Amino acid sequence: MKALVTGGAGFIGSNLATTLESKGHDVTILDNFSSGNYRNLVDFHGNVIIGDVTEQEALEKAKDVDIIFHEASITDTTITDDRIMLGQNLEGFRNVLNFAAARRIKVVFASSAGIYGKAKKVPYKEAGEYVPHNVYAYSKLAMERLARIFSAQHSIQIIALRYFNVYGPREYYKGKASSMIYQLYLQMKSGRRPRIFKFGEQERDQVYVKDIVDGTILAAKSDIDGFDVFNLGSGQATSFNRIVETLQKCMKSSLQADYFDNPYPDYQNKTLADLSKAKKGLGYQPKYDIRKGAAEFIKTMEGEL
Structure with missing residues:
Protein backbone atom coordinates (compact mmCIF):
# COMPACT_ATOMS: atom_id res chain seq x y z
CA MET A 1 0.00 0.00 0.00
CA LYS A 2 0.98 3.64 -0.49
CA ALA A 3 0.05 5.18 2.82
CA LEU A 4 -0.20 8.68 4.21
CA VAL A 5 0.16 8.81 8.01
CA THR A 6 -0.95 12.13 9.45
CA GLY A 7 0.56 12.86 12.85
CA GLY A 8 3.33 10.46 11.88
CA ALA A 9 5.93 12.07 14.15
CA GLY A 10 3.76 11.47 17.20
CA PHE A 11 3.56 8.52 19.55
CA ILE A 12 1.20 6.13 17.77
CA GLY A 13 1.74 7.63 14.32
CA SER A 14 5.50 7.05 14.34
CA ASN A 15 5.12 3.47 15.58
CA LEU A 16 2.58 2.87 12.81
CA ALA A 17 4.68 4.51 10.08
CA THR A 18 7.87 2.61 10.88
CA THR A 19 6.00 -0.69 11.16
CA LEU A 20 4.32 -0.16 7.79
CA GLU A 21 7.67 0.71 6.25
CA SER A 22 9.28 -2.41 7.73
CA LYS A 23 6.56 -4.46 6.03
CA GLY A 24 7.52 -3.05 2.63
CA HIS A 25 4.86 -0.37 2.24
CA ASP A 26 5.49 3.08 0.74
CA VAL A 27 4.82 5.56 3.56
CA THR A 28 4.54 9.35 3.64
CA ILE A 29 4.26 11.25 6.92
CA LEU A 30 2.47 14.57 7.38
CA ASP A 31 3.09 16.32 10.69
CA ASN A 32 3.24 19.92 11.90
CA PHE A 33 5.66 18.98 14.72
CA SER A 34 3.67 21.00 17.24
CA SER A 35 3.84 18.00 19.56
CA GLY A 36 5.50 15.24 17.53
CA ASN A 37 9.25 14.84 17.83
CA TYR A 38 11.93 14.32 15.18
CA ARG A 39 13.58 11.64 17.33
CA ASN A 40 10.59 9.41 16.66
CA LEU A 41 11.54 9.40 12.97
CA VAL A 42 15.22 8.48 13.16
CA ASP A 43 14.40 4.97 11.93
CA PHE A 44 11.94 6.18 9.28
CA HIS A 45 13.25 6.43 5.70
CA GLY A 46 10.22 7.71 3.79
CA ASN A 47 8.94 11.14 2.79
CA VAL A 48 8.18 13.64 5.58
CA ILE A 49 5.91 16.59 4.83
CA ILE A 50 5.99 19.47 7.30
CA GLY A 51 2.48 20.82 7.42
CA ASP A 52 -0.89 20.81 9.12
CA VAL A 53 -4.02 18.86 8.24
CA THR A 54 -5.97 22.10 8.52
CA GLU A 55 -4.02 23.31 5.45
CA GLN A 56 -5.28 21.77 2.22
CA GLU A 57 -2.04 22.59 0.42
CA ALA A 58 -0.11 20.41 2.88
CA LEU A 59 -2.31 17.43 2.07
CA GLU A 60 -1.90 18.07 -1.66
CA LYS A 61 1.83 17.35 -1.31
CA ALA A 62 1.00 13.71 -0.55
CA LYS A 63 0.75 12.31 -4.06
CA ASP A 64 -0.47 8.93 -5.25
CA VAL A 65 -1.46 7.53 -1.84
CA ASP A 66 -4.12 4.83 -1.72
CA ILE A 67 -4.90 4.92 2.01
CA ILE A 68 -4.81 7.48 4.81
CA PHE A 69 -4.08 6.68 8.44
CA HIS A 70 -5.27 9.76 10.30
CA GLU A 71 -3.46 9.95 13.65
CA ALA A 72 -3.05 13.73 13.85
CA SER A 73 -4.97 15.50 16.60
CA ILE A 74 -4.67 17.43 19.81
CA THR A 75 -4.70 14.69 22.46
CA ASP A 76 -4.27 16.73 25.64
CA THR A 77 -7.54 16.15 27.48
CA THR A 78 -6.86 19.10 29.81
CA ILE A 79 -7.39 21.60 26.99
CA THR A 80 -10.81 23.14 27.57
CA ASP A 81 -10.96 25.67 24.71
CA ASP A 82 -13.65 24.29 22.40
CA ARG A 83 -12.54 26.42 19.47
CA ILE A 84 -8.94 25.22 19.61
CA MET A 85 -9.79 21.54 20.08
CA LEU A 86 -12.58 21.37 17.51
CA GLY A 87 -10.79 23.64 15.06
CA GLN A 88 -7.82 21.29 14.93
CA ASN A 89 -9.43 17.89 15.41
CA LEU A 90 -12.75 18.23 13.61
CA GLU A 91 -11.91 20.74 10.87
CA GLY A 92 -8.53 19.12 10.22
CA PHE A 93 -10.32 15.80 9.80
CA ARG A 94 -12.82 17.40 7.44
CA ASN A 95 -9.91 18.40 5.19
CA VAL A 96 -8.57 14.84 5.29
CA LEU A 97 -11.98 13.46 4.32
CA ASN A 98 -12.34 15.93 1.44
CA PHE A 99 -8.90 14.89 0.19
CA ALA A 100 -9.84 11.20 0.46
CA ALA A 101 -13.26 11.64 -1.14
CA ALA A 102 -11.80 13.42 -4.16
CA ARG A 103 -9.49 10.45 -4.73
CA ARG A 104 -11.87 7.75 -3.47
CA ILE A 105 -9.33 6.31 -1.05
CA LYS A 106 -9.81 4.53 2.26
CA VAL A 107 -9.40 6.27 5.62
CA VAL A 108 -8.56 4.63 8.95
CA PHE A 109 -8.55 7.08 11.84
CA ALA A 110 -7.87 7.28 15.54
CA SER A 111 -10.97 7.79 17.62
CA SER A 112 -10.97 7.33 21.40
CA ALA A 113 -12.50 5.34 24.23
CA GLY A 114 -13.04 8.74 25.83
CA ILE A 115 -16.28 8.81 23.83
CA TYR A 116 -17.78 6.40 26.37
CA GLY A 117 -17.05 8.71 29.30
CA LYS A 118 -18.87 7.44 32.38
CA ALA A 119 -21.14 5.07 30.48
CA LYS A 120 -22.79 2.69 32.93
CA LYS A 121 -22.30 -0.61 31.10
CA VAL A 122 -18.77 -2.05 31.24
CA PRO A 123 -17.15 -3.49 29.15
CA TYR A 124 -17.85 -0.86 26.52
CA LYS A 125 -19.47 -2.00 23.28
CA GLU A 126 -19.24 0.07 20.11
CA ALA A 127 -23.01 0.56 19.96
CA GLY A 128 -23.26 1.45 23.64
CA GLU A 129 -23.81 4.65 25.57
CA TYR A 130 -21.72 7.77 24.78
CA VAL A 131 -21.08 10.25 27.60
CA PRO A 132 -18.02 12.30 26.55
CA HIS A 133 -16.86 14.28 29.57
CA ASN A 134 -14.41 16.68 27.89
CA VAL A 135 -14.07 18.50 24.59
CA TYR A 136 -11.38 16.10 23.37
CA ALA A 137 -13.75 13.14 23.71
CA HIS A 154 -19.02 9.67 -1.29
CA SER A 155 -19.10 5.86 -1.08
CA ILE A 156 -15.66 5.55 0.50
CA GLN A 157 -14.42 3.19 3.21
CA ILE A 158 -13.81 4.85 6.56
CA ILE A 159 -12.98 2.98 9.76
CA ALA A 160 -12.87 4.57 13.21
CA LEU A 161 -10.73 2.89 15.86
CA ARG A 162 -11.49 3.68 19.49
CA TYR A 163 -8.10 3.40 21.15
CA PHE A 164 -8.13 2.74 24.89
CA ASN A 165 -5.21 3.70 27.20
CA VAL A 166 -2.17 3.28 24.98
CA TYR A 167 1.39 3.08 26.32
CA GLY A 168 4.76 2.22 24.87
CA PRO A 169 7.90 3.50 23.14
CA ARG A 170 8.05 7.04 21.67
CA GLU A 171 5.61 8.71 24.05
CA TYR A 172 8.34 10.45 26.06
CA TYR A 173 7.68 13.88 24.50
CA LYS A 174 4.02 14.04 25.62
CA GLY A 175 4.67 15.33 29.14
CA LYS A 176 1.53 15.38 31.29
CA PRO A 194 4.70 6.22 42.58
CA ARG A 195 1.76 8.56 43.15
CA ILE A 196 -1.72 7.19 42.45
CA PHE A 197 -5.27 8.09 43.50
CA LYS A 198 -6.61 6.64 46.75
CA PHE A 199 -6.60 3.70 47.07
CA GLY A 200 -5.41 2.40 43.76
CA GLU A 201 -8.58 0.47 42.97
CA GLN A 202 -9.41 2.40 39.79
CA GLU A 203 -9.03 0.30 36.63
CA ARG A 204 -8.00 1.07 33.07
CA ASP A 205 -7.77 -0.96 29.87
CA GLN A 206 -4.04 -0.44 29.26
CA VAL A 207 -3.01 -1.48 25.75
CA TYR A 208 0.52 -1.73 24.40
CA VAL A 209 1.23 0.35 21.30
CA LYS A 210 2.31 -2.69 19.25
CA ASP A 211 -1.17 -4.16 19.65
CA ILE A 212 -2.69 -0.84 18.57
CA VAL A 213 -0.48 -0.76 15.47
CA ASP A 214 -1.41 -4.34 14.61
CA GLY A 215 -5.12 -3.57 14.95
CA THR A 216 -4.80 -0.43 12.85
CA ILE A 217 -3.09 -2.31 10.02
CA LEU A 218 -5.73 -5.04 10.19
CA ALA A 219 -8.39 -2.35 9.74
CA ALA A 220 -6.55 -1.08 6.67
CA LYS A 221 -6.52 -4.56 5.14
CA SER A 222 -10.17 -5.29 5.90
CA ASP A 223 -12.77 -5.30 3.12
CA ILE A 224 -15.46 -3.61 5.20
CA ASP A 225 -17.83 -1.48 3.11
CA GLY A 226 -18.83 2.04 4.06
CA PHE A 227 -18.26 3.26 7.62
CA ASP A 228 -17.59 1.16 10.70
CA VAL A 229 -16.10 1.53 14.17
CA PHE A 230 -14.10 -0.84 16.38
CA ASN A 231 -12.67 -0.84 19.89
CA LEU A 232 -8.93 -1.48 20.19
CA GLY A 233 -7.71 -2.30 23.69
CA SER A 234 -6.20 -5.14 25.67
CA GLY A 235 -9.55 -6.51 26.81
CA GLN A 236 -8.26 -6.44 30.40
CA ALA A 237 -8.96 -3.88 33.14
CA THR A 238 -5.83 -3.30 35.23
CA SER A 239 -6.00 -1.58 38.62
CA PHE A 240 -3.60 1.22 39.47
CA ASN A 241 -2.28 -0.95 42.31
CA ARG A 242 -1.55 -3.72 39.80
CA ILE A 243 0.35 -1.29 37.59
CA VAL A 244 2.55 -0.29 40.52
CA GLU A 245 3.11 -3.94 41.44
CA THR A 246 4.04 -4.73 37.83
CA LEU A 247 6.54 -1.88 37.70
CA GLN A 248 8.01 -2.95 41.04
CA LYS A 249 8.68 -6.42 39.62
CA CYS A 250 10.01 -5.20 36.28
CA MET A 251 12.26 -2.58 37.90
CA LYS A 252 13.16 -4.67 40.96
CA SER A 253 11.95 -1.80 43.13
CA SER A 254 10.56 -1.76 46.67
CA LEU A 255 9.03 1.72 46.37
CA GLN A 256 5.45 1.67 47.67
CA ALA A 257 2.49 3.60 46.30
CA ASP A 258 1.94 7.13 47.56
CA TYR A 259 -1.85 7.57 47.63
CA PHE A 260 -3.49 10.98 47.25
CA ASP A 261 -7.04 12.29 46.87
CA ASN A 262 -8.54 12.17 43.39
CA PRO A 263 -9.26 15.81 42.41
CA TYR A 264 -11.59 14.91 39.53
CA PRO A 265 -15.28 14.51 40.50
CA ASP A 266 -16.23 13.02 37.11
CA TYR A 267 -13.37 10.55 36.94
CA GLN A 268 -13.91 7.23 35.14
CA ASN A 269 -13.23 4.56 37.75
CA LYS A 270 -13.12 1.75 35.20
CA THR A 271 -12.60 1.37 31.47
CA LEU A 272 -12.66 -1.91 29.59
CA ALA A 273 -12.98 -2.65 25.89
CA ASP A 274 -15.36 -5.26 24.58
CA LEU A 275 -13.23 -6.68 21.76
CA SER A 276 -15.72 -9.16 20.33
CA LYS A 277 -16.49 -7.01 17.28
CA ALA A 278 -12.82 -6.27 16.52
CA LYS A 279 -11.89 -9.93 16.89
CA LYS A 280 -14.65 -11.03 14.54
CA GLY A 281 -14.52 -8.18 12.03
CA LEU A 282 -10.78 -7.50 11.90
CA GLY A 283 -9.16 -10.64 13.29
CA TYR A 284 -7.71 -8.50 16.08
CA GLN A 285 -6.05 -10.39 18.92
CA PRO A 286 -3.95 -8.43 21.45
CA LYS A 287 -0.65 -10.13 22.28
CA TYR A 288 0.54 -8.07 25.26
CA ASP A 289 -0.82 -8.26 28.79
CA ILE A 290 0.31 -5.61 31.28
CA ARG A 291 3.34 -7.59 32.50
CA LYS A 292 4.67 -8.37 29.02
CA GLY A 293 4.00 -4.87 27.69
CA ALA A 294 5.51 -3.06 30.67
CA ALA A 295 8.59 -5.29 30.66
CA GLU A 296 9.27 -4.62 26.97
CA PHE A 297 8.56 -0.90 27.36
CA ILE A 298 11.02 -0.59 30.24
CA LYS A 299 13.72 -2.48 28.33
CA THR A 300 13.21 -0.11 25.41
CA MET A 301 13.52 2.98 27.62
CA GLU A 302 16.64 1.63 29.26
CA GLY A 303 18.27 0.83 25.93
CA GLU A 304 18.13 -2.93 26.22
CA LEU A 305 16.02 -3.39 23.06
Whole structure:
Protein backbone atom coordinates (compact mmCIF):
# COMPACT_ATOMS: atom_id res chain seq x y z
CA MET A 1 0.00 0.00 0.00
CA LYS A 2 0.98 3.64 -0.49
CA ALA A 3 0.05 5.18 2.82
CA LEU A 4 -0.20 8.68 4.21
CA VAL A 5 0.16 8.81 8.01
CA THR A 6 -0.95 12.13 9.45
CA GLY A 7 0.56 12.86 12.85
CA GLY A 8 3.33 10.46 11.88
CA ALA A 9 5.93 12.07 14.15
CA GLY A 10 3.76 11.47 17.20
CA PHE A 11 3.56 8.52 19.55
CA ILE A 12 1.20 6.13 17.77
CA GLY A 13 1.74 7.63 14.32
CA SER A 14 5.50 7.05 14.34
CA ASN A 15 5.12 3.47 15.58
CA LEU A 16 2.58 2.87 12.81
CA ALA A 17 4.68 4.51 10.08
CA THR A 18 7.87 2.61 10.88
CA THR A 19 6.00 -0.69 11.16
CA LEU A 20 4.32 -0.16 7.79
CA GLU A 21 7.67 0.71 6.25
CA SER A 22 9.28 -2.41 7.73
CA LYS A 23 6.56 -4.46 6.03
CA GLY A 24 7.52 -3.05 2.63
CA HIS A 25 4.86 -0.37 2.24
CA ASP A 26 5.49 3.08 0.74
CA VAL A 27 4.82 5.56 3.56
CA THR A 28 4.54 9.35 3.64
CA ILE A 29 4.26 11.25 6.92
CA LEU A 30 2.47 14.57 7.38
CA ASP A 31 3.09 16.32 10.69
CA ASN A 32 3.24 19.92 11.90
CA PHE A 33 5.66 18.98 14.72
CA SER A 34 3.67 21.00 17.24
CA SER A 35 3.84 18.00 19.56
CA GLY A 36 5.50 15.24 17.53
CA ASN A 37 9.25 14.84 17.83
CA TYR A 38 11.93 14.32 15.18
CA ARG A 39 13.58 11.64 17.33
CA ASN A 40 10.59 9.41 16.66
CA LEU A 41 11.54 9.40 12.97
CA VAL A 42 15.22 8.48 13.16
CA ASP A 43 14.40 4.97 11.93
CA PHE A 44 11.94 6.18 9.28
CA HIS A 45 13.25 6.43 5.70
CA GLY A 46 10.22 7.71 3.79
CA ASN A 47 8.94 11.14 2.79
CA VAL A 48 8.18 13.64 5.58
CA ILE A 49 5.91 16.59 4.83
CA ILE A 50 5.99 19.47 7.30
CA GLY A 51 2.48 20.82 7.42
CA ASP A 52 -0.89 20.81 9.12
CA VAL A 53 -4.02 18.86 8.24
CA THR A 54 -5.97 22.10 8.52
CA GLU A 55 -4.02 23.31 5.45
CA GLN A 56 -5.28 21.77 2.22
CA GLU A 57 -2.04 22.59 0.42
CA ALA A 58 -0.11 20.41 2.88
CA LEU A 59 -2.31 17.43 2.07
CA GLU A 60 -1.90 18.07 -1.66
CA LYS A 61 1.83 17.35 -1.31
CA ALA A 62 1.00 13.71 -0.55
CA LYS A 63 0.75 12.31 -4.06
CA ASP A 64 -0.47 8.93 -5.25
CA VAL A 65 -1.46 7.53 -1.84
CA ASP A 66 -4.12 4.83 -1.72
CA ILE A 67 -4.90 4.92 2.01
CA ILE A 68 -4.81 7.48 4.81
CA PHE A 69 -4.08 6.68 8.44
CA HIS A 70 -5.27 9.76 10.30
CA GLU A 71 -3.46 9.95 13.65
CA ALA A 72 -3.05 13.73 13.85
CA SER A 73 -4.97 15.50 16.60
CA ILE A 74 -4.67 17.43 19.81
CA THR A 75 -4.70 14.69 22.46
CA ASP A 76 -4.27 16.73 25.64
CA THR A 77 -7.54 16.15 27.48
CA THR A 78 -6.86 19.10 29.81
CA ILE A 79 -7.39 21.60 26.99
CA THR A 80 -10.81 23.14 27.57
CA ASP A 81 -10.96 25.67 24.71
CA ASP A 82 -13.65 24.29 22.40
CA ARG A 83 -12.54 26.42 19.47
CA ILE A 84 -8.94 25.22 19.61
CA MET A 85 -9.79 21.54 20.08
CA LEU A 86 -12.58 21.37 17.51
CA GLY A 87 -10.79 23.64 15.06
CA GLN A 88 -7.82 21.29 14.93
CA ASN A 89 -9.43 17.89 15.41
CA LEU A 90 -12.75 18.23 13.61
CA GLU A 91 -11.91 20.74 10.87
CA GLY A 92 -8.53 19.12 10.22
CA PHE A 93 -10.32 15.80 9.80
CA ARG A 94 -12.82 17.40 7.44
CA ASN A 95 -9.91 18.40 5.19
CA VAL A 96 -8.57 14.84 5.29
CA LEU A 97 -11.98 13.46 4.32
CA ASN A 98 -12.34 15.93 1.44
CA PHE A 99 -8.90 14.89 0.19
CA ALA A 100 -9.84 11.20 0.46
CA ALA A 101 -13.26 11.64 -1.14
CA ALA A 102 -11.80 13.42 -4.16
CA ARG A 103 -9.49 10.45 -4.73
CA ARG A 104 -11.87 7.75 -3.47
CA ILE A 105 -9.33 6.31 -1.05
CA LYS A 106 -9.81 4.53 2.26
CA VAL A 107 -9.40 6.27 5.62
CA VAL A 108 -8.56 4.63 8.95
CA PHE A 109 -8.55 7.08 11.84
CA ALA A 110 -7.87 7.28 15.54
CA SER A 111 -10.97 7.79 17.62
CA SER A 112 -10.97 7.33 21.40
CA ALA A 113 -12.50 5.34 24.23
CA GLY A 114 -13.04 8.74 25.83
CA ILE A 115 -16.28 8.81 23.83
CA TYR A 116 -17.78 6.40 26.37
CA GLY A 117 -17.05 8.71 29.30
CA LYS A 118 -18.87 7.44 32.38
CA ALA A 119 -21.14 5.07 30.48
CA LYS A 120 -22.79 2.69 32.93
CA LYS A 121 -22.30 -0.61 31.10
CA VAL A 122 -18.77 -2.05 31.24
CA PRO A 123 -17.15 -3.49 29.15
CA TYR A 124 -17.85 -0.86 26.52
CA LYS A 125 -19.47 -2.00 23.28
CA GLU A 126 -19.24 0.07 20.11
CA ALA A 127 -23.01 0.56 19.96
CA GLY A 128 -23.26 1.45 23.64
CA GLU A 129 -23.81 4.65 25.57
CA TYR A 130 -21.72 7.77 24.78
CA VAL A 131 -21.08 10.25 27.60
CA PRO A 132 -18.02 12.30 26.55
CA HIS A 133 -16.86 14.28 29.57
CA ASN A 134 -14.41 16.68 27.89
CA VAL A 135 -14.07 18.50 24.59
CA TYR A 136 -11.38 16.10 23.37
CA ALA A 137 -13.75 13.14 23.71
CA TYR A 138 -16.54 15.13 22.07
CA SER A 139 -14.23 16.03 19.16
CA LYS A 140 -13.68 12.32 18.52
CA LEU A 141 -17.42 11.61 18.63
CA ALA A 142 -18.01 14.48 16.20
CA MET A 143 -15.30 13.06 13.92
CA GLU A 144 -17.05 9.69 13.86
CA ARG A 145 -20.36 11.29 12.96
CA LEU A 146 -18.71 13.31 10.20
CA ALA A 147 -17.01 10.18 8.87
CA ARG A 148 -20.33 8.36 8.69
CA ILE A 149 -21.81 11.21 6.62
CA PHE A 150 -18.82 11.38 4.26
CA SER A 151 -18.78 7.63 3.75
CA ALA A 152 -22.45 7.60 2.78
CA GLN A 153 -22.22 10.65 0.53
CA HIS A 154 -19.02 9.67 -1.29
CA SER A 155 -19.10 5.86 -1.08
CA ILE A 156 -15.66 5.55 0.50
CA GLN A 157 -14.42 3.19 3.21
CA ILE A 158 -13.81 4.85 6.56
CA ILE A 159 -12.98 2.98 9.76
CA ALA A 160 -12.87 4.57 13.21
CA LEU A 161 -10.73 2.89 15.86
CA ARG A 162 -11.49 3.68 19.49
CA TYR A 163 -8.10 3.40 21.15
CA PHE A 164 -8.13 2.74 24.89
CA ASN A 165 -5.21 3.70 27.20
CA VAL A 166 -2.17 3.28 24.98
CA TYR A 167 1.39 3.08 26.32
CA GLY A 168 4.76 2.22 24.87
CA PRO A 169 7.90 3.50 23.14
CA ARG A 170 8.05 7.04 21.67
CA GLU A 171 5.61 8.71 24.05
CA TYR A 172 8.34 10.45 26.06
CA TYR A 173 7.68 13.88 24.50
CA LYS A 174 4.02 14.04 25.62
CA GLY A 175 4.67 15.33 29.14
CA LYS A 176 1.53 15.38 31.29
CA ALA A 177 -0.42 13.71 28.46
CA SER A 178 1.84 10.64 28.47
CA SER A 179 0.59 7.32 29.79
CA MET A 180 0.22 6.57 33.47
CA ILE A 181 2.67 3.68 33.08
CA TYR A 182 5.34 5.98 31.66
CA GLN A 183 4.83 8.64 34.34
CA LEU A 184 4.98 6.12 37.19
CA TYR A 185 8.11 4.59 35.66
CA LEU A 186 9.81 8.00 35.64
CA GLN A 187 8.86 8.62 39.28
CA MET A 188 10.23 5.27 40.40
CA LYS A 189 13.34 5.59 38.22
CA SER A 190 14.18 8.83 40.02
CA GLY A 191 13.70 7.19 43.43
CA ARG A 192 10.29 8.67 44.19
CA ARG A 193 7.27 6.70 45.35
CA PRO A 194 4.70 6.22 42.58
CA ARG A 195 1.76 8.56 43.15
CA ILE A 196 -1.72 7.19 42.45
CA PHE A 197 -5.27 8.09 43.50
CA LYS A 198 -6.61 6.64 46.75
CA PHE A 199 -6.60 3.70 47.07
CA GLY A 200 -5.41 2.40 43.76
CA GLU A 201 -8.58 0.47 42.97
CA GLN A 202 -9.41 2.40 39.79
CA GLU A 203 -9.03 0.30 36.63
CA ARG A 204 -8.00 1.07 33.07
CA ASP A 205 -7.77 -0.96 29.87
CA GLN A 206 -4.04 -0.44 29.26
CA VAL A 207 -3.01 -1.48 25.75
CA TYR A 208 0.52 -1.73 24.40
CA VAL A 209 1.23 0.35 21.30
CA LYS A 210 2.31 -2.69 19.25
CA ASP A 211 -1.17 -4.16 19.65
CA ILE A 212 -2.69 -0.84 18.57
CA VAL A 213 -0.48 -0.76 15.47
CA ASP A 214 -1.41 -4.34 14.61
CA GLY A 215 -5.12 -3.57 14.95
CA THR A 216 -4.80 -0.43 12.85
CA ILE A 217 -3.09 -2.31 10.02
CA LEU A 218 -5.73 -5.04 10.19
CA ALA A 219 -8.39 -2.35 9.74
CA ALA A 220 -6.55 -1.08 6.67
CA LYS A 221 -6.52 -4.56 5.14
CA SER A 222 -10.17 -5.29 5.90
CA ASP A 223 -12.77 -5.30 3.12
CA ILE A 224 -15.46 -3.61 5.20
CA ASP A 225 -17.83 -1.48 3.11
CA GLY A 226 -18.83 2.04 4.06
CA PHE A 227 -18.26 3.26 7.62
CA ASP A 228 -17.59 1.16 10.70
CA VAL A 229 -16.10 1.53 14.17
CA PHE A 230 -14.10 -0.84 16.38
CA ASN A 231 -12.67 -0.84 19.89
CA LEU A 232 -8.93 -1.48 20.19
CA GLY A 233 -7.71 -2.30 23.69
CA SER A 234 -6.20 -5.14 25.67
CA GLY A 235 -9.55 -6.51 26.81
CA GLN A 236 -8.26 -6.44 30.40
CA ALA A 237 -8.96 -3.88 33.14
CA THR A 238 -5.83 -3.30 35.23
CA SER A 239 -6.00 -1.58 38.62
CA PHE A 240 -3.60 1.22 39.47
CA ASN A 241 -2.28 -0.95 42.31
CA ARG A 242 -1.55 -3.72 39.80
CA ILE A 243 0.35 -1.29 37.59
CA VAL A 244 2.55 -0.29 40.52
CA GLU A 245 3.11 -3.94 41.44
CA THR A 246 4.04 -4.73 37.83
CA LEU A 247 6.54 -1.88 37.70
CA GLN A 248 8.01 -2.95 41.04
CA LYS A 249 8.68 -6.42 39.62
CA CYS A 250 10.01 -5.20 36.28
CA MET A 251 12.26 -2.58 37.90
CA LYS A 252 13.16 -4.67 40.96
CA SER A 253 11.95 -1.80 43.13
CA SER A 254 10.56 -1.76 46.67
CA LEU A 255 9.03 1.72 46.37
CA GLN A 256 5.45 1.67 47.67
CA ALA A 257 2.49 3.60 46.30
CA ASP A 258 1.94 7.13 47.56
CA TYR A 259 -1.85 7.57 47.63
CA PHE A 260 -3.49 10.98 47.25
CA ASP A 261 -7.04 12.29 46.87
CA ASN A 262 -8.54 12.17 43.39
CA PRO A 263 -9.26 15.81 42.41
CA TYR A 264 -11.59 14.91 39.53
CA PRO A 265 -15.28 14.51 40.50
CA ASP A 266 -16.23 13.02 37.11
CA TYR A 267 -13.37 10.55 36.94
CA GLN A 268 -13.91 7.23 35.14
CA ASN A 269 -13.23 4.56 37.75
CA LYS A 270 -13.12 1.75 35.20
CA THR A 271 -12.60 1.37 31.47
CA LEU A 272 -12.66 -1.91 29.59
CA ALA A 273 -12.98 -2.65 25.89
CA ASP A 274 -15.36 -5.26 24.58
CA LEU A 275 -13.23 -6.68 21.76
CA SER A 276 -15.72 -9.16 20.33
CA LYS A 277 -16.49 -7.01 17.28
CA ALA A 278 -12.82 -6.27 16.52
CA LYS A 279 -11.89 -9.93 16.89
CA LYS A 280 -14.65 -11.03 14.54
CA GLY A 281 -14.52 -8.18 12.03
CA LEU A 282 -10.78 -7.50 11.90
CA GLY A 283 -9.16 -10.64 13.29
CA TYR A 284 -7.71 -8.50 16.08
CA GLN A 285 -6.05 -10.39 18.92
CA PRO A 286 -3.95 -8.43 21.45
CA LYS A 287 -0.65 -10.13 22.28
CA TYR A 288 0.54 -8.07 25.26
CA ASP A 289 -0.82 -8.26 28.79
CA ILE A 290 0.31 -5.61 31.28
CA ARG A 291 3.34 -7.59 32.50
CA LYS A 292 4.67 -8.37 29.02
CA GLY A 293 4.00 -4.87 27.69
CA ALA A 294 5.51 -3.06 30.67
CA ALA A 295 8.59 -5.29 30.66
CA GLU A 296 9.27 -4.62 26.97
CA PHE A 297 8.56 -0.90 27.36
CA ILE A 298 11.02 -0.59 30.24
CA LYS A 299 13.72 -2.48 28.33
CA THR A 300 13.21 -0.11 25.41
CA MET A 301 13.52 2.98 27.62
CA GLU A 302 16.64 1.63 29.26
CA GLY A 303 18.27 0.83 25.93
CA GLU A 304 18.13 -2.93 26.22
CA LEU A 305 16.02 -3.39 23.06
